[in-house]
Amino acid sequence: xxxxxxxxxxxxxxxxxxxxxxxxxxxxxxxxxxxxxxxxxxxxxxxxxxxxxxxxxxxxxxxxxxxxxxxxxxxxxxxxxxxxxxxxxxxxxxxxxxxxxxxxxxxxxxxxxxxxxxxxxxxxxxxxxxxxxxxxxxxxxxxxxxxxxxxxxxxxxxxxxxxxxxxxxxxxxxxxxxxxxxxxxxxxxxxxxxxxxxxxxxxxxxxxxxxxxxxxxxxxxxxxxxxxxxxxxxxxxxxxxxxxxxxxxxxxxxxxxxxxxxxxxxxxxxxxxxxxxxxxxxxx
Amino acid sequence: xxxxxxxxxxxxxxxxxxxxxxxxxxxxxxxxxxxxxxxxxxxxxxxxxxxxxxxxxxxxxxxxxxxxxxxxxxxxxxxxxxxxxxxxxxxxxxxxxxxxxxxxxxxxxxxxxxxxxxxxxxxxxxxxxxxxxxxxxxxxxxxxxxxxxxxxxxxxxxxxxxxxxxxxxxxxxxxxxxxxxxxxxxxxxxxxxxxxxxxxxxxxxxxxxxxxxxxxxxxxxxxxxxxxxxxxxxxxxxxxxxxxxxxxxxxxxxxxxxxxxxxxxxxxxxxxxxxxxxxxxxxxxxxxxxxxxxxxxxxxxxxxxxxxxxxxxxxxxxxxxxxxxxxxxxxxxxxxxxxxxxxxxxxxxxxxxxxxxxxxxxxxxxxxxxxxxxxxxxxxxxxxxxx
Numbered sequence: 001x002x003x004x005x006x007x008x009x010x011x012x013x014x015x016x017x018x019x020x021x022x023x024x025x026x027x028x029x030x031x032x033x034x035x036x037x038x039x040x041x042x043x044x045x046x047x048x049x050x051x052x053x054x055x056x057x058x059x060x061x062x063x064x065x066x067x068x069x070x071x072x073x074x075x076x077x078x079x080x081x082x083x084x085x086x087x088x089x090x091x092x093x094x095x096x097x098x099x100x101x102x103x104x105x106x107x108x109x110x111x112x113x114x115x116x117x118x119x120x121x122x123x124x125x126x127x128x129x130x131x132x133x134x135x136x137x138x139x140x141x142x143x144x145x146x147x148x149x150x151x152x153x154x155x156x157x158x159x160x161x162x163x164x165x166x167x168x169x170x171x172x173x174x175x176x177x178x179x180x181x182x183x184x185x186x187x188x189x190x191x192x193x194x195x196x197x198x199x200x201x202x203x204x205x206x207x208x209x210x211x212x213x214x215x216x217x218x219x220x221x222x223x224x225x226x227x228x229x230x231x232x233x234x235x236x237x238x239x240x241x242x243x244x245x246x247x248x249x250x251x252x253x254x255x256x257x258x259x260x261x262x263x264x265x266x267x268x269x270x271x272x273x274x275x276x277x278x279x280x281x282x283x284x
Numbered sequence: 285x286x287x288x289x290x291x292x293x294x295x296x297x298x299x300x301x302x303x304x305x306x307x308x309x310x311x312x313x314x315x316x317x318x319x320x321x322x323x324x325x326x327x328x329x330x331x332x333x334x335x336x337x338x339x340x341x342x343x344x345x346x347x348x349x350x351x352x353x354x355x356x357x358x359x360x361x362x363x364x365x366x367x368x369x370x371x372x373x374x375x376x377x378x379x380x381x382x383x384x385x386x387x388x389x390x391x392x393x394x395x396x397x398x399x400x401x402x403x404x405x406x407x408x409x410x411x412x413x414x415x416x417x418x419x420x421x422x423x424x425x426x427x428x429x430x431x432x433x434x435x436x437x438x439x440x441x442x443x444x445x446x447x448x449x450x451x452x453x454x455x456x457x458x459x460x461x462x463x464x465x466x467x468x469x470x471x472x473x474x475x476x477x478x479x480x481x482x483x484x485x486x487x488x489x490x491x492x493x494x495x496x497x498x499x500x501x502x503x504x505x506x507x508x509x510x511x512x513x514x515x516x517x518x519x520x521x522x523x524x525x526x527x528x529x530x531x532x533x534x535x536x537x538x539x540x541x542x543x544x545x546x547x548x549x550x551x552x553x554x555x556x557x558x559x560x561x562x563x564x565x566x567x568x569x570x571x572x573x574x575x576x577x578x579x580x581x582x583x584x585x586x587x588x589x590x591x592x593x594x595x596x597x598x599x600x601x602x603x604x605x606x607x608x609x610x611x612x613x614x615x616x617x618x619x620x621x622x623x624x625x626x627x628x629x630x631x632x633x634x635x636x637x638x639x640x641x642x643x644x645x646x647x648x649x650x651x652x653x654x655x656x657x658x659x660x661x662x663x664x665x666x667x668x669x670x671x
Binding site for chain 1: 329331333334337466492493494495497499500501502503504506507510522523524527528531532535536537552553555556557558559560
């Protein structure tokens with residue numbers, strides 16, 4: 001029983017990063033009804049810049065670099081929206097292209113170096129349980145970001161503007177809301193959140209130039225479990241995915257352990273209608 | 285009367301000068317032998333670039349030195365480079381291009397076991413010997429129809445695993461836990477370690493896998509801790525994965541000797557694992573990057589001359605391929621063709637390399653590298669040191 005509890009706690013710490021990666025996907029989906037798969041690349045860029053510069057300034061510069069990368073997709077969105085037709089698939093493809101481009105750029109600049117900073121070492125002893133400080137910090141940061149997002153989305157004017165844009169962009173535009181500005185801000189905020197996930201990984205489990213697509217898919221997996229329209233659901237999805245992964249790795253044989261989390265996602269999506277209306281084009 | 289004689293003499297001199305002028309280019313051509321063209325199909329991008337780039341750099345450094353000293357029996361080395369992108373399809377394309385367009389005499393590569401297995405049938409069809417810088421056991425399996433064309437340039441995985449686990453048992457380990465990555469390298473290594481358990485007299489307490497794309501291995505580390513091993517064997521090759529695992533077992537205070545396979549014997553892993561890697565026992569082909577032997581120092585000097593810093597065993601793997609080709613070329617009579625090169629490689633034995641070992645190819649043994657080529661080193665202060 002104690003072992004199970006330890007796996008669950010470990011899974012929550014791992015899942016917190018998945019949850020943070022899912023938040024930008026949720027935000028961008030909420031306002032633009034498309035998906036920014038480049039979150040994993042923002043994470044990598046933030047980690048590379050933070051590692052290169054070092055210190056607090058490195059962290060700030062890393063987050064800035066991640067936002068700068070997301071600005072590329074703002075530009076892409078503006079261009080795509082000028083064209084007639086559905087821009088969403090093109091935007092998704094562009095974001096995957098950005099992942100490949102940024103991964104290659106990092107490889108070219110830094111080679112196959114693994115980005116891992118061991119300065120947040122140490123463990124907390126909770127009775128017989130041992131939990132790493134880095135993981136606990138990840139969870140705390142994840143919960144804090146979620147709380148901030150919830151406040152911004154549901155308690156502030158900016159949040160109302162975002163939700164209005166999401167519900168009906170034309171009506172929002174007629175009401176004086178500058179929809180393109182809202183969409184651009186959301187994508188930039190996604191870059192910031194993706195960069196934050198990268199910083200958390202840099203100080204906990206590490207990443208390298210191969211990580212971005214894996215991270216993007218981990219975030220996407222977390223986001224779709226309970227529906228992408230609510231950041232809270234996305235974050236909880238990340239936590240649960242982390243727990244399923246940890247329990248699978250702890251108890252299942254090697255042959256199926258890595259398959260179980262994806263089977264879990266499939267199962268939930270098959271039996272649950274959470275988020276189905278959203279995918280069909282309805283508004284929250 | 286003298287006039288005709290003078291004219292005849294002058295004419296003979298002219299004829300002699302003309303004959304020399306005509307013959308000179310031919311004589312010159314006989315002195316200058318055609319170059320020895322060697323193909324490099326290495327992983328210069330993608331996950332295996334950590335090995336491919338230093339392999340290329342070291343081969344280029346050695347080739348430049350050989351050429352400066354007059355080449356291989358008067359033949360200048362010409363390197364033709366192709367990036368297989370850590371992709372078996374690209375590896376196959378690279379070997380095809382080397383054989384059909386570039387007319388090389390042998391190829392060093394492809395850069396990964398998967399790439400070599402994919403390119404093997406092509407090498408067989410186009411009759412192109414491949415010098416394989418990979419430990420994947422299957423590449424020199426005699427059941428492969430392309431076996432005659434593949435020659436390994438590093439010890440195979442089973443050899444290095446055996447050396448590592450023998451050292452663990454010798455140091456008192458009776459209960460060994462295994463972490464491996466979910467790919468042929470990891471799975472075959474884990475299965476071989478389990479087979480060795482009976483022979484070397486140890487028990488496998490747990491064999492835990494991790495996907496290559498894992499971002500966190502704390503659950504796997506927890507499972508290993510719960511199995512109460514007295515040693516851990518790490519069969520991973522991806523630096524962040526290895527570093528994350530070592531960090532996790534350190535956090536869980538699993539303070540038993542940890543034996544790391546050849547796959548992680550690379551600078552990227554040592555840099556990433558940092559202080560948590562202190563005391564790790566690491567299988568390696570020498571210790572070029574940190575504690576080079578006198579033989580390895582020669583290669584380190586060549587790399588330094590070319591502005592390169594040694595990273596690990598990849599430089600040794602790559603240059604061993606080139607040294608084998610050079611040794612074989614010296615034994616070939618007349619024009620060197622890929623087929624003659626293959627035949628010569630099969631009789632190349634005890635040739636000089638930058639590794640403290642004596643590789644020996646034969647018709648029955650394309651592995652060449654014995655247990656003497658694997659060293660157990662210890663990671664101290666971020667550097668591999670001989671024990």
